[in-house]
Amino acid sequence: MRRTLVVILALIATLGMLAPPAMAQAPTPKVTITGILDTVNAWNHNVSYSDNNITSQHDREWYSRQRFRPDFTFELGKAKAVWGVEMDVAWGQASFSDTASAGSAFGSSTKTGTTANFDLNTDTNVTIETKWLYTSFPVPWVPMANTITLGAQPWAATYKPGVLATGDFPGVNWVIDWAPGIRSHLAYAQIEEEVNAAAAGGTTSAMNRGDDFAIVVSVEVSPMKGLDLRPIYSYLYANGLTSGAARANTSSLPNLGIATYTRSGDANDIYTAVGRSVFRPDDKEHRHTFGIDARWKWGNLSIDPTVLYQRGSRESSASINSSGTAYELGSTAATSGASNRTAEITAWLVDVRAAYQVGPLNLGLLGMYSTGNSANSNVRQTIQYFQPISTDTLYTVGWSELLTAGIDYLTQMHTGAAPGNPLSMGSTIGYDKYGRTGFAVRAIYDLTPSFSLRGIVNAYWTAEEVDTNVSTGFLGNRGVYDAKTAAQCAVAAPGVNCDRPQGDDSYLGTEVDFGFTWRFAPGLTLDGVYAHLFAGPARDVAPTVFQKAKDAEDVSYAALRVRYSF
Numbered sequence: 001m002r003r004t005l006v007v008i009l010a011l012i013a014t015l016g017m018l019a020p021p022a023m024a025q026a027p028t029p030k031v032t033i034t035g036i037l038d039t040v041n042a043w044n045h046n047v048s049y050s051d052n053n054i055t056s057q058h059d060r061e062w063y064s065r066q067r068f069r070p071d072f073t074f075e076l077g078k079a080k081a082v083w084g085v086e087m088d089v090a091w092g093q094a095s096f097s098d099t100a101s102a103g104s105a106f107g108s109s110t111k112t113g114t115t116a117n118f119d120l121n122t123d124t125n126v127t128i129e130t131k132w133l134y135t136s137f138p139v140p141w142v143p144m145a146n147t148i149t150l151g152a153q154p155w156a157a158t159y160k161p162g163v164l165a166t167g168d169f170p171g172v173n174w175v176i177d178w179a180p181g182i183r184s185h186l187a188y189a190q191i192e193e194e195v196n197a198a199a200a201g202g203t204t205s206a207m208n209r210g211d212d213f214a215i216v217v218s219v220e221v222s223p224m225k226g227l228d229l230r231p232i233y234s235y236l237y238a239n240g241l242t243s244g245a246a247r248a249n250t251s252s253l254p255n256l257g258i259a260t261y262t263r264s265g266d267a268n269d270i271y272t273a274v275g276r277s278v279f280r281p282d283d284k285e286h287r288h289t290f291g292i293d294a295r296w297k298w299g300n301l302s303i304d305p306t307v308l309y310q311r312g313s314r315e316s317s318a319s320i321n322s323s324g325t326a327y328e329l330g331s332t333a334a335t336s337g338a339s340n341r342t343a344e345i346t347a348w349l350v351d352v353r354a355a356y357q358v359g360p361l362n363l364g365l366l367g368m369y370s371t372g373n374s375a376n377s378n379v380r381q382t383i384q385y386f387q388p389i390s391t392d393t394l395y396t397v398g399w400s401e402l403l404t405a406g407i408d409y410l411t412q413m414h415t416g417a418a419p420g421n422p423l424s425m426g427s428t429i430g431y432d433k434y435g436r437t438g439f440a441v442r443a444i445y446d447l448t449p450s451f452s453l454r455g456i457v458n459a460y461w462t463a464e465e466v467d468t469n470v471s472t473g474f475l476g477n478r479g480v481y482d483a484k485t486a487a488q489c490a491v492a493a494p495g496v497n498c499d500r501p502q503g504d505d506s507y508l509g510t511e512v513d514f515g516f517t518w519r520f521a522p523g524l525t526l527d528g529v530y531a532h533l534f535a536g537p538a539r540d541v542a543p544t545v546f547q548k549a550k551d552a553e554d555v556s557y558a559a560l561r562v563r564y565s566f
Contacts, residue, residue: 027076027077029074029075029076030074030075030076031072031073031074031075032072032073032075033070033071033072033073033566034070034071034073034566035068035069035070035071035084035565035566036067036068036069036563036564036565036566037066037067037068037069037563037564037566038066038067038069038561038562038563038564039064039065039066039561039562039563040064040065040066040067040407040408040410040559040560040561041063041064041559041560041561042061042062042063042064042407042408042411042557042558042559042560043060043061043062043557043558043559044060044061044408044411044555044556044557044558045057045059045060045555045556045557046059046060046553046554046555046556047059047061047402047411047412047413047555047557048413048414048555049112049411049412049413049414049415050112052414052421052423052472052473053472053541054413054535054539054541054552054553054555055540055541055550055551055552055553056553057553061111061411063090063091063092063111064090064091064092065088065089065090065091065111065114065410066087066088066089066091067086067087067088068086068087069084069085069086069087069131070084070085071083071084071132072084072085078137078138079135079136079137079138080135080136080137081134081135081136082132082133082134082135082136082153083130083132083133084130084131084132084133085128085129085130085131086128086129086130086131087115087116087126087127087128087129088113088114088115088116088129088410089114089115089116089117089118089124089126090111090114090116090117090118091117091118092117092118092119093117093119094111094117095117111410112410112415113410114410115127115129130152131152131168132151132152132153132154132168133151133152134149134150134151134152134153135149135150135151136148136149136150142176144176144177144178145176145177146174146175146176146177147174147175148172148173148174148175149172149173149174149175150172151170152168152169152170153168153169153170153171153173154167154168155167155168155169155187155216155390156173156185156187157185157187157216157218157232157234158218158230158232158293158306159228159230159293159294159295159304159306160293160304160306160351160353161391161392161394161395161397162388162391162392162394162395162396162397162404162426162429163293163306163308163349163351163388163391163395163429164216164232164234164289164308164388164389165187165189165214165216165234165388165389165390166388166390166391166392166394167245167390167391167392167394168392169187169189169190169191169214169390170189170190171187171188171189171190171213172186172187172188173185173186173187173188174186174187181221181222181223182219182220182221182222183219183220184217184218184219184220185216185217185218185219185220186215186216186217187215187216187217188213188214188215189213189214189215189216189389190212190213191212191213191214191236191238191242191243191246192209192210192211192212192242192243193211194209194210194211194239209239209240209241209242209281210238210239210240210241210242210281211237211239212236212237212238212239212242212243212246213236213237214234214235214236214237214246214389215234215235216232216233216234216389217232217233217234218230218231218232218233218293219231226296226297226298227294227295227296227297228294228295228296229292229294230292230293230294231291231292232289232290232291232292232293232308233288233289233290234287234288234289234389235286235287235288235289236285236286236287236289236389237284237285237286237287238284238285238287238314239281239282239283239284239285240279240280240281240282240283241279242279242285243390244421245389245390245391245392245427246387246389246390247285247387248387248421248422248427248428249421249422250379250385250422250432250433250476253316253379253380279316279317280317282315283314283315283316283317283340284314284315285312285313285314285315286312286313286314287310287312287314287345287387288310288311288312289308289309289310290308290309290310290311291306291307291308291309291349292305292306292307293306294306300356300357300358301354301355301356302354302355302356303352303353303354304352304353304354305350305351305352305353306349306350306351306352307348307349307350307351308348308349308350308386309347309348310345310346310347310348310386310387311345311346312344312345313342313343313344313345314342314343314345314383315340315341315342315343316340316341316343316380317340317341341380341381343379343380343381343382343383344381344382344383345383345387346371346382346383346384347370347371347383347384347385347386347387348369348370348371348386349368349369349370349371349386349429350368350369350370351366351367351368352366352367352368353365353366353367354366360445360446360447361443361444361445361446362442362443362444362445363441363442363443364399364440364441364442364443364444365439365440365441365442366396366399366439366440366441366442366458367438367439368396368436368437368438368439369435369436369437369463370385370386370429370430370435370436370437370463371384371385371386371435371463372384372385372430372431372433372434372435372436372462372463372464373385373433373434373435373464373476374464374465374503375434375464375465375466375467375476375501375502375503375504376501376502376503377433379433379476384433384435385430385432385433385434385435386429386430386435387428388428388429391426391427391428391429392405393405393409393412393415393424393426393427394426395425395426395427395429396425396426396440396458397426398442399440399442399456399458400426400440400456400458400511400513400531401456401511401513401515401529401531401557401559402511402531402533402555402557403425403426403458403460403511404425404426405426406529406531406557406559407515407527407528407529407559407560407561408557408559408561411557411559412424412426413425413533413555415427422475422476423472423475425460430462430463431460431462431466431508431538432466432475432476433476434462434463434464434465434466434476434506435462435463435464436460436461436462436463436508437460437461437462437463438458438459438460438461438508439458439459440456440457440458440459441456441457441458442454442455442456443455443456450518450519450520451516451517451518451519452516452517453514453515453516454513454514454515454516454517455512455513455514455515456511456512456513456515457510457511457512457513458510458511459509459510459511460508460509461506461507461508461536461538462506462508462538463506464503464506465502465503465504465505465506465538466503466504466505466506466538466539467501467502467503467504468504468505468537468538468539468540468541468542468549469504469542469547469548469549470541470542471541471542471543471544472541475541504537504538504540504549505536505537505538505540506538507536507537507538508535508536508538508539509533509534509535509536509538509539509552510533510534510536511531511532511533511534512531512532512534513529513530513531513532514529514530514531515527515528515529515530516528516529523564523565523566524562524563524564524565525562525563525565526560526561526562526563527559527560527561527563528558528559528560528561529557529558529559530556530557530558531556531557531558532554532555532556532557533554533555533556534554535552535553535554535555536552537551537552539552540552
């Protein structure tokens with residue numbers, strides 16, 4: 001299906017280039033450079049982006065860094081090519097090397113999200129990342145105005161960032177203006193590519209994570225002035241393991257980032273890890289999302305509602321020990337016959353935001369709800385938590401500093417652990433498998449045209465109560481209870497029920513932010529913020545499995561950023 005789509009779009013582009021050129025003067029080539037240079041100084045306490053343990057306040061950080069993000073645009077008539085690059089460098093040597101080498105984990109030489117350090121003399125081999133590399137042009141023989149974009153490019157799938165597909169992707173996007181007020185979008189994203197296919201039975205391969213892709217189709221309709229409606233349909237196909245951005249690495253059903261799969265004997269495929277490797281090359285996921293994104297502006301009032309519904313299925317396999325014996329996830333009993341499970345996907349996301357402008361004061365309100373699984377549910381049988389294709393950590397951006405990207409967008413709660421961390425709600429929307437519901441209020445006051453103050457308060461709960469008497473690694477894992485032994489139960493702390501998983505609390509906490517923005521010179525902006533999270537009991541976790549939970553501690557964060565825009 002995906003190859004057919006690519007061939008069709010390639011033919012459209014080819015035919016467009018073969019169309020007879022009009023007899024006119026050749027356009028003049030033009031090159032422009034735009035972008036930003038950020039300098040950030042940030043402090044945080046108990047953000048827990050590396051250890052996931054919010055009950056311990058030992059993690060503190062105060063650091064500075066820079067991000068350079070230029071875009072080079074090459075235009076010739078209506079066609080253009082764009083190369084967007086990014087460099088992220090921290091101040092001061094933070095590890096054994098100034099640069100994260102190709103053989104090490106991304107960002108391992110310094111703070112997660114940066115790839116190099118400036119030390120004394122600053123002659124650092126800075127890693128240059130390519131964010132965008134695409135060409136964009138109209139297809140001449142199509143009678144309607146249209147633009148097709150090929151390559152690594154930004155998503156433009158929704159009005160609101162972070163609800164379904166946000167960030168960047170490699171693939172194709174075709175936009176057609178059918179009539180005034182009617183525009184269609186067709187995007188195809190290649191998530192993973194099985195260039196050198198491995199046998200589904202499990203032979204060793206350097207890359208056998210499957211041939212994963214996503215398609216997003218939407219139509220923008222403006223039936224009246226100020227009202228825009230955007231019905232959306234998306235389909236995601238995953239074969240075996242897939243990107244952590246598209247499938248969160250929930251504690252209930254790990255989506256490990258290992259690149260290879262071998263049959264019995266692989267250290268990554270042993271039962272002692274309570275069924276860690278549960279996606280094999282022949283396990284498939286089909287995820288359909290239907291819904292609508294809308295925006296309505298009436299005078300000083302604006303309302304932006306989004307409603308998305310997911311259906312589909314996901315296959316997962318049992319764990320296999322070194323002797324080749326298959327075990328059900330989280331069980332010490334060997335299975336007989338086929339060990340695969342198919343889970344039905346049924347999930348909702350509702351997100352409504354409103355704003356009202358009164359002179360220099362802008363008041364905003366956000367309300368959201370995403371469904372979740374109960375503590376006693378097995379996600380190998382049913383999946384009720386909403387899964388975006390990619391959020392780029394931007395869900396509720398502008399409404400929080402700790403839960404999503406803020407002024408220091410590399411410091412968010414729980415983002416420093418494995419990709420697709422289920423506790424990073426800017427990435428996964430919900431909290432592990434439990435979903436999320438809550439609200440935020442925001443006020444922005446313009447003291448002058450160049451200086452504004454803002455304040456934000458948000459409070460969130462999980463849609464289903466969290467089982468807090470387990471460690472973060474097993475937060476939503478029904479299987480860990482099924483695998484318990486009498487000895488484990490005997491040493492459990494008083495008050496802990498280890499007979500079955502049960503919900504203990506749903507309140508995640510309340511965050512309060514105070515900040516300012518000062519545009520003090522042409523192209524230069526100073527942003528500052530202080531944020532504090534009063535942690536709720538749903539964030540409590542136990543030191544180890546079957547021990548009584550420890551209380552979650554508060555989180556603090558402050559940042560200053562000078563941004564030069566050009």
